[in-house]
Amino acid sequence: MSSATSNGVSGVGAPLSRNPQLLAWIGECARLTKPDRVVWCDGSLAEKEALTREGVALGILIPLNPQKLPGCYLHRSNPNDVARVEHFTFICTKTKDEAGPTNNWMEPREATRKLGALFDGAMRGRTMYVVPYVMGPPGSPMAKIGVEITDSLYVVLNMGMMTRMGRVALELLGDSNDFNRGLHSMLDVDPERRFICHFPDDNAVWSVGSGYGGNVLLGKKCLALRIGSYLGRREGWMAEHMMIVGVEDPHGETTYVAAAFPSACGKTNFAMLIPPRRFEGWKVWTVGDDICWMRPGPDGRLWAINPEAGYFGVAPGTNHATNPTAMRTISKDTIYTNVAMTPDGDVWWEGKDGEVPEELVDWQGRPWKKGSPEKAAHPNSRFTAPMVNNPHLSPHVNDPEGVPIAAIVFGGRRSTTVPLVVQAFNWVHGVYMGATLGSETTAAATGQVGVVRRDPMAMLPFCGYDMGRYFDHWLDMSTSIRDLPKIFQVNWFRKGADGRFLWPGFGENMRVLKWIIDRAHRRTGGWETQLGWVPHQAEFDLSGMSVSLEDVDEAESIDRASWKRELDDHEEFFQKLAATMPRELVLQRELLIARLDRDMRLKP
Ligand code: GTP
Ligand code: SPV
Ligand code: MN
Secondary structure (H helix, E strand, C coil), rough: CEEEEECCCCCCCCCCCCHHHHHHHHHHHHHHCCCCEEEEECCCHHHHHHHHHHHHHHHHCECCCCCCCCCCEEEEECCCCCEEEEEEECCCCCHHHHHHHHEEEEEEEHHHHHHHHHCCCCCCCCCEEEEEEEEECCCCCEEEEEEEEEHHHHHHHHHHHHHHEEEHHHHCCCCCCCCCCEEECCCCCCCCCCCCEEEHHHCEEECCCCCCHHHHCHHHHHHHHHHHHHHHHHHCCCCEEEEEEEECCCCCEEEEEECCCCCCCCCCHHHHHCHHHHCCCCCEEEEEEEEEEEEEECCCCCEECCCCCEEEEEECCCCCCCCCCHHCCCCCCCECCCCCCCCCCCCCCCCCCCCCCEECCCCCEEEEEECCCCCCCCCEEEEEEEECCCCEECCCCCCCCCCCEEEEEECCCCCCCCCEEECCCCCHHHHHHHHEEEEEECCCCCCCCCCCCCCCCCHHHCCCCCHHHHHHHHHHHHHCCCCEEEEECCCCCCCCCCCCCCCHHHHHHHHHHHHHHHHHHCCCCCCEECEECCCCHHHCCCCCCCHHHHHHHHHHHCHHHHHHHHHHHHHHHHHHCCCCCCCCHHHHHHHHHHHHHCCCCCCC
């Protein structure tokens, strides 16, 4: 950490870089926001410790029980600021058409004027942190540099875990002007003055009025997905809201799978899956849990990196049975946000192991008693932990070229209609599956929870340009990938008439994953249905599972009437995108209707 009290608002103490463009931009930001001092972050342990001490002194961080949770802290955000705000998130391209019908658009000069007025003097009395970071393994041809200027110490500490932060980024950057410019101020955390604006043409992001997650950790959703997807289309690669796992079989062969699920629909859990006992000798290695950058390699395969270095994961529902890997990962050096606290300084959330404690302090710092109708932890409460804490971290997570993807999976949260697993007939059909992905909304974004919405490729809130052109990019990628990954759709969340989940999920998802891998390697059969290929009962390993075959059958079932309704929904969504919707996808829908009209046998 390098700091100095400036003699004037624009003074920058002991800069860690001589990059003239970087210095000029930091000067501009300081003149605009008028901080009391400017601190360059070097990413050292000493800096982290000093900031943590300061965070505790300021009440931003609450120390947790050091015996139970060494190096862990609790942060409580403003109760009005607990999730991403999609309605205040804007793509600021020259024309509205470039942003497309699924994004909010603001004209770039108007955005600069509007947010500029909010930034003016916003850091008076505060420290302006300069946070340089790398997205991706340093030295990877896919890696990107960003610099986030922020007045939030919490953001600095989170960026320190979520990215490769500090000197490493400045060294890689050198004198180059090729870096993402992120400017963030919490202002007064007023939802009326909360905006997250993306300027893809300038590789810049301005965020004001929030201190939470994806709104403010600008390397994550803003750079790695919204700006990333925009650059990816221009440069021939893909930025996706996907986790990445390596599945090692008992012979030591590892197959890599990438999977897109909308926010709070199971990526982190799938990325940390522990195979059930039946799968003796199998290992699942986490490469990434949220974001995936992919590009075709010289060998004709699609290669992927995880641009992040940590996990910003959903706390509720995480326990030793559902996700033991996460429980170990977050047992030290973790920042918890908006969870509840026990009297002895442990953390708690709905769906954690063991008895519900008699008394807690809830996520807002209020006393809470067992049986209270209110949730003790916020439904979107989260943990931030460095990936090196993960006992099953892939040894290839830092490989500059990434890992080769054999299968791509799309999954949503659907209590009805969508079967457990289906393989697409081919790439175009798979793109259609992704493009029509629907999911019930969750607490990860503000707004109504539990309503089905179309969330194509789990990218609805994260695609930085017109969605129809994004589909076109997906179709186009098939021309530069010789060995195309196989595409699948899954649904862990189907419910019976009694409201129970039909499929046990979590570790048991290994059974589906195994079929996916076998199919990707063309090692197993399947049954052709109207929707795509589904597992043959004989080739789908359910041994040693405590679930009834009737439930599995119901989870896999295809109901024509529900699918007719589903297709009406696809149509409605496609209509919205009509101006740029690729013809292949419209035809895929027609084909699906035709297949459903013919009364095909569904199951052996
Ligand atoms: P983001 O970080 O918001 O992008 O979410 P994510 O996609 O990583 O979701 P995550 O794995 O954190 O899971 C979200 C919620 O879904 C948690 O409460 C999990 O316990 C629950 N969940 C995850 N996998 C399963 C599953 O297989 N079955 C069931 N029933 N619930 C699951
Ligand atoms: C998501 O909402 O998809 C997340 C959490 O991963 S956030 O970082 O807030 O975007
Ligand atoms: Mn996410």
